[in-house]
Amino acid sequence: MIRMENVHKSFGDNAVLKGLTLEIPKGTSMVIIGGSGTGKSVALKSVLGLIQPDSGQIYVDGKPAGAGDRDAFLARFGMLFQGAALFDSLPVWQNVAFRLLRGRLKRPAEEAREIAIEKLRRVGLRAAVADLFPSELSGGMQKRVGLARAIAAEPEIIFFDEPTTGLDPIMSGVINDLIREIVVEMGATAMTITHDMSSVRAIADNVAMLHDGGIQWTGPVSEMDQSGDPYMEQFIHGRAEGPIEAVR
Numbered sequence: 001m002i003r004m005e006n007v008h009k010s011f012g013d014n015a016v017l018k019g020l021t022l023e024i025p026k027g028t029s030m031v032i033i034g035g036s037g038t039g040k041s042v043a044l045k046s047v048l049g050l051i052q053p054d055s056g057q058i059y060v061d062g063k064p065a066g067a068g069d070r071d072a073f074l075a076r077f078g079m080l081f082q083g084a085a086l087f088d089s090l091p092v093w094q095n096v097a098f099r100l101l102r103g104r105l106k107r108p109a110e111e112a113r114e115i116a117i118e119k120l121r122r123v124g125l126r127a128a129v130a131d132l133f134p135s136e137l138s139g140g141m142q143k144r145v146g147l148a149r150a151i152a153a154e155p156e157i158i159f160f161d162e163p164t165t166g167l168d169p170i171m172s173g174v175i176n177d178l179i180r181e182i183v184v185e186m187g188a189t190a191m192t193i194t195h196d197m198s199s200v201r202a203i204a205d206n207v208a209m210l211h212d213g214g215i216q217w218t219g220p221v222s223e224m225d226q227s228g229d230p231y232m233e234q235f236i237h238g239r240a241e242g243p244i245e246a247v248r
Contacts, residue, residue: 001026001157001189002047007056008213009042016042017053018213024206026061029183029190031200031221033235034210035244040193043210044159047191048077060157071104078155078188080179082162084146086134093130096120096148105153119148123178140171147175151182158183160192164199176202197236200224209235211244 002024009017016039024030032040045051047058049066058065066073086095096116100107107115117127123144134142143163150158163179164172176199183190183203192203200207201221208218209232217229224236234242 001061002030002191003057003059004043004047005057005059007043007046007053007058009039009046009051009053015213017046017056019056020210020214022208022215022218024189024191026189027187028205029180029192029203030206030208031192031194031204032208032210033194033197033200035235036195038210039213040210041161044161044191044193048074048159075099075105075153076156078150078153078158080143080146080150080158080160080163082165084134084139084142086142086145086149088134091131091133092120092137092145093117095134095145096130096152098149099153115152116148119152120145122151122182123148124174139166140168140174143167143171143175144178147178147182151186154186155188157189157191158186160190160194160203162194162196163192163203164194164196169198172196172198173202179203200236 004020004022007017007020020043032043034040042051046053047065093113093116094101096119097112099105100112100115101109117130120129125141125144137145160179164175167175180203194200204221206218207221207224209216211231216231217227219227227233230243234244
């Protein structure tokens with residue numbers, strides 16, 4: 001579903017992606033791990049066309065990313081942002097139904113509200129939450145609302161940006177389980193970037209280790225602990241000593 005071929009991207013003198021090559025098969029869940037500043041978010045934004053690579057090719061479902069009608073291209077994606085990124089001035093149901101209230105996916109307000117409430121229930125929130133504002137919700141509830149918004153338009157591809165950041169271990173587990181269940185139910189292709197190894201083990205079919213602008217190791221999550229790759233082993237075990245230099 002997503003193929004990145006020898007993608008390069010620099011910002012001034014800072015080369016972030018240095019020939020990144022990665023494939024995400026349709027209907028699978030890929031989790032990209034790596035240290036801060038290694039280019040995980042740049043890779044995600046490049047697929048969406050928010051950042052234009054300096055060179056290389058990106059394909060979505062066999063076609064160049066962003067080719068043709070851009071609105072139609074973006075309509076295939078859902079996104080759970082780090083920190084939920086809800087609109088403070090809108091009630092919860094309008095946050096969830098944001099894409100259904102405007103643009104090519106526009107539905108009548110009553111129908112959009114019904115869909116929003118259905119998606120809220122899917123992530124474990126009662127209908128009464130629909131008329132609250134984000135400021136009235138806990139961090140875990142906000143993250144669930146963000147997840148409901150990500151799936152509201154039944155996307156084919158869902159991106160998860162650090163889905164458990166700022167959550168306690170129990171709520172992190174709840175969110176991880178919800179993500180896995182929903183991705184499987186929808187048959188969606190998922191791409192997640194995270195530092196949280198519990199998320200990796202809960203969400204991933206496949207794992208890719210991004211380091212120094214390229215994929216250091218990739219394979220099934222079941223083989224991650226026996227990868228034999230020193231970069232991978234240092235990262236997943238959180239060791240200070242190893243080939244990845246800690247910023248001091």
